[in-house]
Amino acid sequence: MTSGKALSEGYHIIGVTYEGKQKNIWVDGELVGRSPSKGLDYGKGSVAAVGALREFGFEFRSGIAELIICDSVDAGQRAAAEGYLSAKYGIGALVPPPRVG
């Protein structure tokens, strides 16, 4: 599944969720990809890596500021995680507006 919207140059918050029947991609809080999913087969030898598809290449060539992995899919969790990243790094319009009064 690929997002339907290209990312502009610069820092973005990317959120993805994967569950039994559906997977989604958000960029800066906007849903940009959704498709049905199937069960995952990792095998017994999969290796988790950040910054490349392991030794097979496809290295990331820019900045990775933070990565959060959760073992569940939940709308409240996503809002909290994206809000936290937005506030921390000053990205996007996800920062909650300050309370007035």
Place this chain on the structure above:
Amino acid sequence: MHDGGCGADRLRFGSREPARSQLEAFLSVTNDRAEQIFTGQLSEQTFRLRPRYLEVVKESLAKRMDSEAIGDVVWLDQSGRGIHCAWLAGTCSGWTGITEGTAAGNSVHGQEYFGLTNSAALRLPEFSIYTVVKAVNSDQAQSIYCNYDNPINWGKGVNLQLTQTAKCASLRRMARKRTTTR
């Protein structure tokens, strides 16, 4: 003569002979000190942390860190689960850690990647990933995170990446034959 003899003895030992208790105390102290020096208990009294010594210690530590840097944990899991990122390839120059308030702290240069220390714990049937990355043009797909295996050139697992110049985010379920030659 008899007075002189007595006088000579007094002059030799002083005006007053030391008390037995004083002599025992003196011998006790010197014997204890000798034993302590012999057994190393008093070594700290003669050892000083001089500047040159500290420089040598610092140099040795730096050399040891350099020699052991590859493969060491350099990006710590902050969730408390202990699934840290270990540097597996490339050089870690420029990896300055996460800076509060800015996303410009960490960057990879197309030659490096981390391996997580517990891949099995991350073989999740369902999951959410949230990340902050800098999108740049590239002539190839750029992998952000994967939990991937490639037995007999047959990809398994998942891969989150940016595609080529379109820079779209892509979450791929890797359950098909991998045709890329890289």
